[in-house]
Amino acid sequence: MHPHVRRHLLGDLRRVLLSSVSSDAHTWNLVYLQLLIEELGPEVVNLGACVPDALLISEALRVQPDLIVLSTVNGHGYGDGKRVITALRAHRALRDLPVVIGGKLGVGGPISDTQTDDLLAAGFDAVFGDDAAPESFRRFLDRLVPSPTGGECVP
Amino acid sequence: MTATVTPGIDGFLAEAAKRAALVVQPRMGFSDPNQMLRGLLAVTGANACTIATITLDSYTRVGDYAAVAEAMRTGMPLNGYPLVNLDPAVTRELVAAIAHTGTPVQVRHGSGLPLDIFQAMAGSGLAVTEGGPVSYCLPYSRVPLPLAVDDWARACELLANLADQGARPHLESFGGCMLGQLCPPSLLVAISVLEGLFFRQHGLRSISLSYAQQTDRRQDLEALRAMHRLAGDLLSDMDWHIVLYAYMGVYPRTRSGALDLLGDAAELAVHGGAARLIVKTPAEAFRIPTIEENVAALEYAAAVAEEVARGEPVTERLIDSGIHNEARTLVEAVLDLHPDVGQALCRAFATGVLDVPYCLHPDNAGRSRSYVDASGWLRWSRVGGMPLPRPAPESLRASGSASGDLLAALSYVERRYDRENESARKPSRD
Numbered sequence: 001m002h003p004h005v006r007r008h009l010l011g012d013l014r015r016v017l018l019s020s021v022s023s024d025a026h027t028w029n030l031v032y033l034q035l036l037i038e039e040l041g042p043e044v045v046n047l048g049a050c051v052p053d054a055l056l057i058s059e060a061l062r063v064q065p066d067l068i069v070l071s072t073v074n075g076h077g078y079g080d081g082k083r084v085i086t087a088l089r090a091h092r093a094l095r096d097l098p099v100v101i102g103g104k105l106g107v108g109g110p111i112s113d114t115q116t117d118d119l120l121a122a123g124f125d126a127v128f129g130d131d132a133a134p135e136s137f138r139r140f141l142d143r144l145v146p147s148p149t150g151g152e153c154v155p
Numbered sequence: 156m157t158a159t160v161t162p163g164i165d166g167f168l169a170e171a172a173k174r175a176a177l178v179v180q181p182r183m184g185f186s187d188p189n190q191m192l193r194g195l196l197a198v199t200g201a202n203a204c205t206i207a208t209i210t211l212d213s214y215t216r217v218g219d220y221a222a223v224a225e226a227m228r229t230g231m232p233l234n235g236y237p238l239v240n241l242d243p244a245v246t247r248e249l250v251a252a253i254a255h256t257g258t259p260v261q262v263r264h265g266s267g268l269p270l271d272i273f274q275a276m277a278g279s280g281l282a283v284t285e286g287g288p289v290s291y292c293l294p295y296s297r298v299p300l301p302l303a304v305d306d307w308a309r310a311c312e313l314l315a316n317l318a319d320q321g322a323r324p325h326l327e328s329f330g331g332c333m334l335g336q337l338c339p340p341s342l343l344v345a346i347s348v349l350e351g352l353f354f355r356q357h358g359l360r361s362i363s364l365s366y367a368q369q370t371d372r373r374q375d376l377e378a379l380r381a382m383h384r385l386a387g388d389l390l391s392d393m394d395w396h397i398v399l400y401a402y403m404g405v406y407p408r409t410r411s412g413a414l415d416l417l418g419d420a421a422e423l424a425v426h427g428g429a430a431r432l433i434v435k436t437p438a439e440a441f442r443i444p445t446i447e448e449n450v451a452a453l454e455y456a457a458a459v460a461e462e463v464a465r466g467e468p469v470t471e472r473l474i475d476s477g478i479h480n481e482a483r484t485l486v487e488a489v490l491d492l493h494p495d496v497g498q499a500l501c502r503a504f505a506t507g508v509l510d511v512p513y514c515l516h517p518d519n520a521g522r523s524r525s526y527v528d529a530s531g532w533l534r535w536s537r538v539g540g541m542p543l544p545r546p547a548p549e550s551l552r553a554s555g556s557a558s559g560d561l562l563a564a565l566s567y568v569e570r571r572y573d574r575e576n577e578s579a580r581k582p583s584r585d
Binding site: 022023024025027028030031032035036038039046048049050051055074075076079104107108109130134 | 213214216217219222226231232233234265294295296297334335336404441442443513514515516517556557558561562565
């Protein structure tokens with residue numbers, strides 16, 4: 001996608017809050033995603049590793065992002081993610097904020113479809129498995145802000 | 156206390172050295188004590204000279220004992236052994252059940268604030284562990300560095316004092332593994348040696364220094380030589396050895412690529428004079444490995460090491476790209492900041508004298524950067540405030556984007572080993 005088209009499409013996506021979940025210490029996923037999202041235009045607030053639920057929520061209320069991206073690869077993503085999204089959705093100001101999660105979400109490999117549905121039902125707007133290509137995440141970001149013509153704009 | 160105490164590591168390594176055997180060790184931890192025992196027994200029974208591992212779960216690592224308790228109550232599997240929440244009697248039984256094998260057991264945890272864990276170890280007959288005030292704070296926690304330094308100082312003293320009860324305490328610095336990949340060797344060597352000095356200051360007499368396999372074999376050999384030389388100069392009054400970690404970054408996805416990378420780590424351990432190797436498995440790219448996969452990796456690495464040890468020693472010309480000088484400069488610059496090693500480390504990070512590339516921790520300056528050059532060597536592109544030579548202007552490949560460049564560097568090893576196997580240019584060892 002041409003940069004100015006992307007900027008136009010993502011015009012309303014100005015600030016993204018990027019974070020790990022409480023028990024996950026990995027950060028390369030966060031370093032990479034920060035660069036990827038910044039290249040799409042938005043400013044990124046990167047909370048780093050092992051973010052307690054309360055800190056994620058207080059930062060979400062303070063930063064007022066247009067999107068929260070949770071990235072985790074230690075296998076606790078299903079449990080940690082479900083817990084934190086439930087706590088987050090309990091705040092009125094965060095009820096409609098787009099929140100997505102992705103990574104290696106289960107101890108025994110990819111999580112099941114039922115578990116994915118659980119996470120969606122608990123309040124995530126999208127769940128990305130370990131095998132998701134950067135393009136699928138970009139497409140999701142594109143969809144967050146509908147293009148003027150309503151169609152997806154792909155080169 | 157009459158509990159069984161796991162054997163010390165130094166005598167075990169000396170015995171292995173007599174037989175010219177490389178000691179190999181997995182990462183392994185299960186929430187269920189019975190499965191943990193099966194894992195420990197499988198490791199001790201492997202056809203290799205092994206040290207066993209109890210890896211703790213990541214809730215324990217961050218001190219979230221309520222989450223551990225909840226997981227234990229609901230039966231949700233954890234990604235490791237919940238040492239602190241479990242009744243110490245359970246762990247003492249575990250230790251007793253493998254005592255007859257004479258195999259030392261190391262506790263691996265990743266905690267920036269390890270005192271609770273060290274106390275639980277002391278109550279369970281375990282005295283061999285790893286980490287460090289920098290290496291388990293900056294990459295893996297949000298704990299302010301000065302707090303981690305204090306907690307680690309007290310934890311080291313507690314561990315050292317176990318010697319009075321007949322234990323043989325051993326502490327490994329994880330400093331040679333900072334962020335797993337893309338940290339240039341001179342900084343890995345320096346942090347590992349500095350943590351070794353910190354351990355000594357807090358009473359430990361038996362330590363190991365770690366180094367993680369990076370992107371180029373010759374560069375890694377040079378780094379291991381530098382580590383031997385610095386440790387020989389600065390830690391000569393201690394029992395110390397070097398532990399090599401098989402590549403810790405993005406792992407090859409093909410089975411033969413993963414085995415080749417592990418085989419190269421075993422060869423590097425032998426040629427580089429490491430006494431111990433932490434293995435990885437071909438399952439690593441996808442999920443946490445099973446007991447059987449770990450045992451297979453241990454046996455494979457041990458077999459390669461044996462073959463290498465029987466072969467010719469390295470005869471190729473030694474390269475000196477300056478790793479030893481850089482590492483020594485960093486160590487000396489840090490020690491000049493304060494007579495207390497912990498205080499010196501805090502000041503070093505606060506002033507950017509040490510600066511880990513791509514590390515997101517708030518106490519890391521974050522001004523250094525690294526890259527993999529065209530010949531596969533890991534290089535500085537920016538040194539920030541570190542007292543190191545300014546890198547030549549970057550000669551990076553023409554690139555599309557910063558994220559693309561980073562992804563390419565992160566997956567450099569994976570692509571190289573997977574590609575070599577896909578095109579069958581390199582004979583596979585299995």
